[in-house]
Amino acid sequence: MNIVLLDPRQTQSEFWTISAKRQVEHLTTHVDVQVGDTLKVGIRDGKRYLTQIVSISDERIQLKALQEESVPAKHPVTLIVAMPRPKVLRRLMMDAVTLGVEKIILLHSYRVDKSYWQTPFLQQLDQYVTLGLEQAGDTIAPKIELYKRFKPFVEDVLPTMISTERPAYVAHPYAVQRMPAGIDHDCSIIIGPEGGFIPYEIDLLIKNGCQAVSLGSRIIRTETVIPYVLGRLFSH
Amino acid sequence: MNIVLLDPRQTQSEFWTISAKRQVEHLTTHVDVQVGDTLKVGIRDGKRYLTQIVSISDERIQLKALQEESVPAKHPVTLIVAMPRPKVLRRLMMDAVTLGVEKIILLHSYRVDKSYWQTPFLQQLDQYVTLGLEQAGDTIAPKIELYKRFKPFVEDVLPTMISTERPAYVAHPYAVQRMPAGIDHDCSIIIGPEGGFIPYEIDLLIKNGCQAVSLGSRIIRTETVIPYVLGRLFSH
Numbered sequence: 001m002n003i004v005l006l007d008p009r010q011t012q013s014e015f016w017t018i019s020a021k022r023q024v025e026h027l028t029t030h031v032d033v034q035v036g037d038t039l040k041v042g043i044r045d046g047k048r049y050l051t052q053i054v055s056i057s058d059e060r061i062q063l064k065a066l067q068e069e070s071v072p073a074k075h076p077v078t079l080i081v082a083m084p085r086p087k088v089l090r091r092l093m094m095d096a097v098t099l100g101v102e103k104i105i106l107l108h109s110y111r112v113d114k115s116y117w118q119t120p121f122l123q124q125l126d127q128y129v130t131l132g133l134e135q136a137g138d139t140i141a142p143k144i145e146l147y148k149r150f151k152p153f154v155e156d157v158l159p160t161m162i163s164t165e166r167p168a169y170v171a172h173p174y175a176v177q178r179m180p181a182g183i184d185h186d187c188s189i190i191i192g193p194e195g196g197f198i199p200y201e202i203d204l205l206i207k208n209g210c211q212a213v214s215l216g217s218r219i220i221r222t223e224t225v226i227p228y229v230l231g232r233l234f235s236h
Numbered sequence: 237m238n239i240v241l242l243d244p245r246q247t248q249s250e251f252w253t254i255s256a257k258r259q260v261e262h263l264t265t266h267v268d269v270q271v272g273d274t275l276k277v278g279i280r281d282g283k284r285y286l287t288q289i290v291s292i293s294d295e296r297i298q299l300k301a302l303q304e305e306s307v308p309a310k311h312p313v314t315l316i317v318a319m320p321r322p323k324v325l326r327r328l329m330m331d332a333v334t335l336g337v338e339k340i341i342l343l344h345s346y347r348v349d350k351s352y353w354q355t356p357f358l359q360q361l362d363q364y365v366t367l368g369l370e371q372a373g374d375t376i377a378p379k380i381e382l383y384k385r386f387k388p389f390v391e392d393v394l395p396t397m398i399s400t401e402r403p404a405y406v407a408h409p410y411a412v413q414r415m416p417a418g419i420d421h422d423c424s425i426i427i428g429p430e431g432g433f434i435p436y437e438i439d440l441l442i443k444n445g446c447q448a449v450s451l452g453s454r455i456i457r458t459e460t461v462i463p464y465v466l467g468r469l470f471s472h
Binding site for chain 1: 334336374465466467
């Protein structure tokens with residue numbers, strides 16, 4: 001937790017209040033904050049501030065804002081990823097948020113087990129976003145969309161997201177073209193499931209405007225390929 | 237498992253033998269291989285082959301080599317990372333191996349809990365390497381070294397690894413210089429612990445030839461920053 005993310009309602013009065021059990025416990029137990037300490041605080045979907053602690057109790061920590069701080073910029077990228085195994089979902093979402101992805105789309109695919117869409121973890125996406133923002137020092141939650149049907153998304157939604165200024169790259173081991181690097185334009189990245197997209201899916205993606213690009217001969221797990229690709233794309 | 241990694245001793249006779257319980261179970265249960273199927277096999281620290289299955293039992297699978305395949309190239313990088321929490325160690329090692337790091341050094345640091353060096357996971361490093369190689373389709377294990385004392389490593393070992401052709405970059409949030417991108421030379425990357433290196437450690441690293449470089453204003457977890465940095469460095 002590199003900033004404490006607060007709901008705007010917690011910052012209405014002169015003194016702001018941290019009341020979430022998770023945050024109060026982390027600050028009092030792990031960080032061992034004291035009255036007078038400064039604390040970095042973000043207002044969810046708002047600004048970020050350096051604050052000072054004015055009071056500490058077991059239930060709440062009260063703060064006063066000292067000065068505004070800058071919120072890190074996001075990468076102009078939409079990450080479209082095949083719905084991962086539940087145990088991978090949390091980390092994948094946290095990492096994508098921490099790394100500053102603007103929009104995240106979870107998509108069904110032939111090799112995605114239908115049971116993945118039943119996981120209770122899907123009810124906790126907002127919590128994963130909060131953890132990712134608090135890790136990064138960011139305050140702005142990315143947009144998140146779920147599409148449980150592959151074909152309608154690729155044929156009806158995806159084309160509206162693609163233009164010559166805003167290409168979509170699908171990672172595909174057999175592609176000749178390499179994944180671009182050091183780009184300075186918006187784009188979408190499409191990452192398949194374990195085992196990859198099936199040929200029908202790759203063909204449909206290409207037919208609807210995506211460019212198939214290779215990441216080289218190493219086969220990288222979904223949760224690892226996302227930071228790897230983001231580091232490569234936005235290396236300028 | 238994108239290739240099956242075998243010990244050279246398992247490939248001496250005409251027919252090669254997969255006998256490790258983990259591998260046999262994975263192939264018979266998850267992949268449901270059949271006699272006559274082809275299978276990608278790597279010989280640990282040796283070559284990689286396309287093979288064909290000639291017999292399957294509960295205890296072993298026998299193969300014959302069909303043709304040699306190319307082993308993916310490694311990145312000419314030494315990853316020097318502060319010893320992570322035990323629960324992070326497995327993933328960090330697997331990812332570094334999967335992404336083709338040539339050499340991995342686990343280093344002590346002021347903010348590394350001494351208990352981390354007692355974890356039984358350290359006895360399983362070789363197993364993590366195997367899993368990382370099987371994921372990547374690689375056969376060559378990276379060199380791994382452990383240094384439980386920071387100062388002697390930085391003053392006596394690190395300088396021998398650094399030259400004008402082979403710089404060392406330490407990720408440091410307050411550095412002015414950005415982490416380079418798209419490099420085509422060897423280098424070392426140094427990643428600190430949770431909470432970062434202390435100023436004394438950063439100063440000692442710089443005094444001994446390291447360049448402090450920034451990854452921008454987002455604070456990224458150790459296990460996430462490694463693929464992010466590798467994607468950035470080797471994007472040419």
